[in-house]
Amino acid sequence: MTQQTLNNFQEKWSELADVKDVLAARDWFMGTSGNLAIKVNDEPLHFLVTASGKDKYKRTDEDFLLVDEAGEPVETTHLKPSTETLLHSAIYNKTGAGCSLHVHTVANNVLSELYGDDGKIDFNGQELIKAFGLWDENALLSIPIIANHADIPKLTEVFAKHLTADKGAVLIRNHGITVWGKDAFEAKKLLEASEFLFQYQLALLQLK
Numbered sequence: 241m242t243q244q245t246l247n248n249f250q251e252k253w254s255e256l257a258d259v260k261d262v263l264a265a266r267d268w269f270m271g272t273s274g275n276l277a278i279k280v281n282d283e284p285l286h287f288l289v290t291a292s293g294k295d296k297y298k299r300t301d302e303d304f305l306l307v308d309e310a311g312e313p314v315e316t317t318h319l320k321p322s323t324e325t326l327l328h329s330a331i332y333n334k335t336g337a338g339c340s341l342h343v344h345t346v347a348n349n350v351l352s353e354l355y356g357d358d359g360k361i362d363f364n365g366q367e368l369i370k371a372f373g374l375w376d377e378n379a380l381l382s383i384p385i386i387a388n389h390a391d392i393p394k395l396t397e398v399f400a401k402h403l404t405a406d407k408g409a410v411l412i413r414n415h416g417i418t419v420w421g422k423d424a425f426e427a428k429k430l431l432e433a434s435e436f437l438f439q440y441q442l443a444l445l446q447l448k
């Protein structure tokens with residue numbers, strides 16, 4: 241590893257660890273759920289992904305491991321990449337994204353079930369859709385909802401159909417949300433904006 245590669249690796253590790261701490265403070269990793277990834281190198285494609293099954297509320301030296309474009313560890317390790325690494329691989333293989341985040345929350349699960357049969361949930365007239373770059377007064381943010389296939393290659397195949405832009409979000413029914421953006425800042429912004437919109441919609445439905 242050259243000094244530059246090492247510096248980049250450490251920088252990306254620390255960026256992802258900082259995002260993980262903020263999401264943990266929001267209590268978005270219940271029961272070891274969730275996984276996070278950040279691209280470290282384009283060619284060959286290498287990205288850091290959370291190790292599977294860890295308590296993501298803790299910060300340790302074994303939180304992430306480096307994997308290749310197929311989601312396989314780059315070096316021999318006792319750590320297992322996230323069971324959902326293939327979703328992150330698909331993001332980096334099909335888009336120009338640099339960071340991808342997946343969390344399970346009560347709000348995203350309840351809404352994915354309520355709107356699951358529609359295959360999407362729409363938001364308009366909401367200030368926070370601007371986080372997705374939608375600034376027009378009549379702009380519509382439509383977040384796709386896909387079935388939660390237990391078979392991860394199958395889930396990835398369905399998920400990958402929605403990887404049509406360098407930033408976006410997909411809800412997996414009764415499972416969670418995956419967002420991606422050009423870097424950690426953008427991915428975190430999209431995740432927070434999505435969760436704000438979900439919490440708002442849930443609160444509104446409860447008042448009706």
Ligand SMILES: CSCCC(=O)C(=O)COP(=O)(O)O
Pocket residue numbers: 271272273274275290291292293294321322323324342
């Ligand atoms: C215990 S949560 C079920 C698996 C899951 O959906 C998830 O997000 C966490 O899996 P990982 O292998 O990334 O820890």
Ligand SMILES: [Zn+2]
Pocket residue numbers: 273274275324342344415416
């Ligand atoms: Zn999950």
